[in-house]
Amino acid sequence: EAGVVQSPRYKIIEKKQPVAFWCNPISGHNTLYWYLQNLGQGPELLIRYENEEAVDDSQLPKDRFSAERLKGVDSTLKIQPAELGDSAVYLCASSLTGGADTQYFGPGTRLTVL
Amino acid sequence: GNSVTQMEGPVTLSEEAFLTINCTYTATGYPSLFWYVQYPGEGLQLLLKATKADDKGSNKGFEATYRKETTSFHLEKGSVQVSDSAVYFCALKARGNNRLAFGKGNQVVVIP
Numbered sequence: 001e002a003g004v005v006q007s008p009r010y011k012i013i014e015k016k017q018p019v020a021f022w023c024n025p026i027s028g029h030n031t032l033y034w035y036l037q038n039l040g041q042g043p044e045l046l047i048r049y050e051n052e053e054a055v056d057d058s059q060l061p062k063d064r065f066s067a068e069r070l071k072g073v074d075s076t077l078k079i080q081p082a083e084l085g086d087s088a089v090y091l092c093a094s095s096l097t098g099g100a101d102t103q104y105f106g107p108g109t110r111l112t113v114l
Numbered sequence: 115g116n117s118v119t120q121m122e123g124p125v126t127l128s129e130e131a132f133l134t135i136n137c138t139y140t141a142t143g144y145p146s147l148f149w150y151v152q153y154p155g156e157g158l159q160l161l162l163k164a165t166k167a168d169d170k171g172s173n174k175g176f177e178a179t180y181r182k183e184t185t186s187f188h189l190e191k192g193s194v195q196v197s198d199s200a201v202y203f204c205a206l207k208a209r210g211n212n213r214l215a216f217g218k219g220n221q222v223v224v225i226p
Contacts (some may be wrong), residue, residue, distance in 0.1 A: 003157070004157065031212075040218065040219075041218055041219070042118075042203050042205070042216025042217050042218050042219055043158070043203075043214075043216050044216070045213050045214065048212065048213070056212070056213065091157065091158070093157075093158075098212040099212060101146055101148070101163055101165070101207070102160050102163075103160070103214065104157075104160075105150075105157035105158040105159070106157050107155070107156055107157045108157060
């Protein structure tokens with residue numbers, strides 16, 4: 001069974017440029033998560049989707065970050081414009097349901113903003 | 115709020131040594147507790163979990179016991195291997211809240 005797929009794995013951009021990350025969850029998983037992981041820190045939730053509905057986006061900086069999960073499968077996380085402090089690893093995870101204990105994580109996208 | 119605290123700093127030890135990584139938590143009610151592992155270049159993987167007090171989670175020779183009285187969930191392994199080198203994260207999920215709260219993680223380096 002394929003795991004959570006993320007692309008790109010690495011991205012280097014200049015500040016003020018836009019950037020987008022893509023995630024394909026495990027087939028059949030209704031719940032999708034985006035996490036931010038700063039260097040030396042644990043992941044922090046940005047947004048959680050139940051199917052196509054964002055049910056927890058309280059940690060998403062909505063002035064520059066946006067996300068979508070059209071058709072309740074793939075998801076895209078966007079930053080526009082990027083700032084130096086956005087340099088981090090962006091992780092996507094999925095689970096069968098929101099109440100499920102096990103979340104399956106993708107390998108992440110490492111973003112560097114210059 | 116809900117939070118997890120892991121011991122500071124990386125852990126370096128020799129092969130076959132005993133490993134302990136401390137984890138304490140703050141949460142309302144009785145959360146579920148988890149250890150995740152991140153091998154180099156890979157995503158986080160669930161290592162083990164415990165959902166109620168005195169439960170012991172175990173996997174791949176690792177163990178952790180849910181201690182309500184000390185609000186702890188320390189990870190242990192009796193004899194580590196070089197392949198156990200990774201970053202280990204303690205996490206909790208409070209009842210009625212589907213958000214995972216992670217600790218900062220501990221880098222473990224096992225030397226042959």
